[in-house]
Amino acid sequence: MTTLHTQRRGERTGPTHLSAYRLMWMLVTFDLPVDTKKHRAEATRFREFLLDQGFERSQFSNYLRLVNGQEHFETHARRIGANLPGRGDVFIFQFTDRQYENIIRFSDQSRRKRQKNPEQIALF
Template sequence: MRILVMFDIPVKTKEQVKKANMFRKQLIKRGFFMVQFSVYMRIVRGITSAKTHVERLRGILPPSGNIRAIIVTEKQFDNMITLLGKDDEQMIKSKPTQLTLF
């Protein structure tokens, strides 16, 4: 299973930027990795573990912003479709992919 965390945190002031960066760093510290800017993901072993990790996110929430978490199965994640513009297709074809083993 996977947990996707999507967020929109205000970054208009230095203090807001600091809090947004702290939130991102905490996500990484807790095993999440960036999928896209403001979208992070973590792989977990099951629904119980996923719910535990989502509850732990409550402890690192910034004072303002919009944070959403969704739990998806591997089958649901595998059905994700990535849509790319022509420039992005060329960029991806030219870069080697990295294999991750778990």
């Protein structure tokens, strides 16, 4: 469990525990048209926007980001909504850090070891 000290009006309020149930992952997955030069440019712009927002590319149309709770999730969801391309489908999933830990992964027809969750959060 990670602890974080928060401040309010210059005062230290003590540790806030960040549990694996409060920490959440955002998965943004999308299917955007790329049949014209304009559509390809919009898709590229959207992918670059996600990277600028701190998401990491998991696969070509799947981007992940760890967030600290529902409020942080909603903030990012609103930003994504304000930067959608003109056409296509975008889905935003949320799941806890504990659920992320239990994802089963296969690569090249074999099951991969569990991915270790980050032990530290970078706060900006």
